[in-house]
Amino acid sequence: MRRIAWVSAIFLGLAGAATAEPFEEVTIGLPVPALSEAEAWYASFLGPDVEFIHPVPGIVEFKIAPGVWLQLFETADQEAASSVVRFSVTDFEAAQSARAGVGIETGEAVIVPDAVTFSEFSDPYGNALGLYSVP
Numbered sequence: 001m002r003r004i005a006w007v008s009a010i011f012l013g014l015a016g017a018a019t020a021e022p023f024e025e026v027t028i029g030l031p032v033p034a035l036s037e038a039e040a041w042y043a044s045f046l047g048p049d050v051e052f053i054h055p056v057p058g059i060v061e062f063k064i065a066p067g068v069w070l071q072l073f074e075t076a077d078q079e080a081a082s083s084v085v086r087f088s089v090t091d092f093e094a095a096q097s098a099r100a101g102v103g104i105e106t107g108e109a110v111i112v113p114d115a116v117t118f119s120e121f122s123d124p125y126g127n128a129l130g131l132y133s134v135p
Helices: 002-015 035-046 092-100
Strands: 026-032 051-053 059-065 068-074 084-088 110-112 116-122 128-133
Touching: 026 035, 035 059, 035 068, 092 128
Parallel strands: 026 068, 084 128
Antiparallel strands: 051 059, 059 068, 110 116, 116 128
Protein backbone atom coordinates (compact mmCIF):
# COMPACT_ATOMS: atom_id res chain seq x y z
CA MET A 1 0.00 0.00 0.00
CA ARG A 2 2.84 2.39 0.87
CA ARG A 3 4.36 1.72 -2.55
CA ILE A 4 1.16 2.75 -4.31
CA ALA A 5 1.04 5.95 -2.26
CA TRP A 6 4.72 6.62 -3.02
CA VAL A 7 4.25 6.17 -6.78
CA SER A 8 1.15 8.39 -6.68
CA ALA A 9 3.12 11.08 -4.85
CA ILE A 10 5.86 10.96 -7.49
CA PHE A 11 3.35 11.44 -10.29
CA LEU A 12 1.70 14.33 -8.45
CA GLY A 13 5.11 15.88 -7.90
CA LEU A 14 5.94 15.55 -11.60
CA ALA A 15 2.64 17.20 -12.49
CA GLY A 16 3.55 20.36 -10.58
CA ALA A 17 4.30 21.38 -7.05
CA ALA A 18 2.21 23.71 -4.96
CA THR A 19 3.77 27.00 -4.01
CA ALA A 20 5.00 26.99 -0.43
CA GLU A 21 6.57 29.56 1.82
CA PRO A 22 10.32 29.41 1.24
CA PHE A 23 12.00 28.11 4.36
CA GLU A 24 15.70 28.60 4.98
CA GLU A 25 16.29 25.07 6.27
CA VAL A 26 14.42 21.89 7.13
CA THR A 27 15.23 19.54 10.01
CA ILE A 28 13.74 16.05 10.12
CA GLY A 29 13.75 14.50 13.60
CA LEU A 30 13.86 10.77 14.29
CA PRO A 31 13.59 9.15 17.74
CA VAL A 32 16.24 6.60 18.75
CA PRO A 33 16.74 4.68 22.01
CA ALA A 34 20.56 4.89 22.07
CA LEU A 35 22.07 8.01 20.54
CA SER A 36 25.69 6.85 20.25
CA GLU A 37 24.66 3.62 18.48
CA ALA A 38 22.29 5.48 16.18
CA GLU A 39 24.93 8.11 15.41
CA ALA A 40 27.37 5.37 14.34
CA TRP A 41 24.72 3.65 12.17
CA TYR A 42 23.68 6.86 10.42
CA ALA A 43 27.32 7.91 9.94
CA SER A 44 27.85 4.59 8.10
CA PHE A 45 24.63 5.02 6.13
CA LEU A 46 25.33 8.64 5.13
CA GLY A 47 29.04 8.17 4.42
CA PRO A 48 32.34 9.45 5.79
CA ASP A 49 32.05 12.98 4.41
CA VAL A 50 28.73 13.88 6.02
CA GLU A 51 28.78 16.99 8.19
CA PHE A 52 27.33 16.56 11.69
CA ILE A 53 26.94 18.54 14.89
CA HIS A 54 25.92 17.95 18.51
CA PRO A 55 23.88 21.13 19.19
CA VAL A 56 22.81 20.04 22.70
CA PRO A 57 23.20 16.88 24.81
CA GLY A 58 20.99 14.05 23.54
CA ILE A 59 20.85 15.29 19.93
CA VAL A 60 23.00 14.80 16.85
CA GLU A 61 22.26 16.43 13.49
CA PHE A 62 23.58 15.36 10.09
CA LYS A 63 23.56 17.77 7.15
CA ILE A 64 22.16 15.51 4.44
CA ALA A 65 21.66 18.11 1.68
CA PRO A 66 21.95 21.89 1.37
CA GLY A 67 19.57 23.28 3.99
CA VAL A 68 18.38 19.82 5.13
CA TRP A 69 19.34 18.27 8.47
CA LEU A 70 18.52 14.84 9.86
CA GLN A 71 18.22 15.12 13.64
CA LEU A 72 18.44 12.08 15.91
CA PHE A 73 17.15 12.53 19.41
CA GLU A 74 17.31 10.09 22.28
CA THR A 75 14.09 8.98 23.89
CA ALA A 76 13.28 6.28 26.43
CA ASP A 77 9.85 5.63 24.87
CA GLN A 78 11.03 4.44 21.45
CA GLU A 79 8.29 4.18 18.91
CA ALA A 80 9.05 4.14 15.22
CA ALA A 81 8.03 7.30 13.42
CA SER A 82 4.97 6.95 11.20
CA SER A 83 6.62 9.08 8.52
CA VAL A 84 9.20 8.01 5.95
CA VAL A 85 12.50 9.78 5.23
CA ARG A 86 13.54 9.21 1.62
CA PHE A 87 16.96 10.06 0.22
CA SER A 88 17.40 11.07 -3.42
CA VAL A 89 20.45 9.53 -5.13
CA THR A 90 21.89 10.03 -8.60
CA ASP A 91 23.00 6.42 -9.17
CA PHE A 92 20.60 4.05 -7.44
CA GLU A 93 22.66 0.87 -7.89
CA ALA A 94 25.85 2.56 -6.68
CA ALA A 95 24.03 3.96 -3.63
CA GLN A 96 22.69 0.53 -2.70
CA SER A 97 26.08 -1.07 -3.28
CA ALA A 98 27.89 1.49 -1.10
CA ARG A 99 25.53 0.87 1.79
CA ALA A 100 25.70 -2.91 1.37
CA GLY A 101 29.48 -2.51 1.63
CA VAL A 102 29.07 -1.24 5.20
CA GLY A 103 26.43 -3.84 6.10
CA ILE A 104 23.28 -1.81 5.51
CA GLU A 105 20.52 -3.52 3.50
CA THR A 106 18.39 -0.95 1.69
CA GLY A 107 15.62 -3.19 0.36
CA GLU A 108 14.59 -4.41 -3.04
CA ALA A 109 14.67 -1.96 -5.94
CA VAL A 110 11.24 -1.17 -7.38
CA ILE A 111 11.41 0.26 -10.89
CA VAL A 112 8.60 2.34 -12.35
CA PRO A 113 9.76 2.86 -15.96
CA ASP A 114 10.39 6.50 -16.91
CA ALA A 115 9.29 7.67 -13.44
CA VAL A 116 11.30 6.43 -10.44
CA THR A 117 13.42 3.66 -8.96
CA PHE A 118 13.03 3.31 -5.19
CA SER A 119 13.47 1.03 -2.22
CA GLU A 120 12.10 0.96 1.31
CA PHE A 121 13.82 -0.21 4.49
CA SER A 122 14.15 0.68 8.18
CA ASP A 123 16.92 1.79 10.47
CA PRO A 124 17.72 -0.53 13.40
CA TYR A 125 15.11 1.36 15.49
CA GLY A 126 12.16 0.86 13.13
CA ASN A 127 12.19 4.32 11.49
CA ALA A 128 11.08 3.98 7.85
CA LEU A 129 13.66 5.08 5.26
CA GLY A 130 13.99 4.90 1.50
CA LEU A 131 16.27 5.59 -1.42
CA TYR A 132 15.02 6.89 -4.76
CA SER A 133 16.27 8.06 -8.11
CA VAL A 134 14.34 9.79 -10.89
CA PRO A 135 15.47 9.75 -14.53
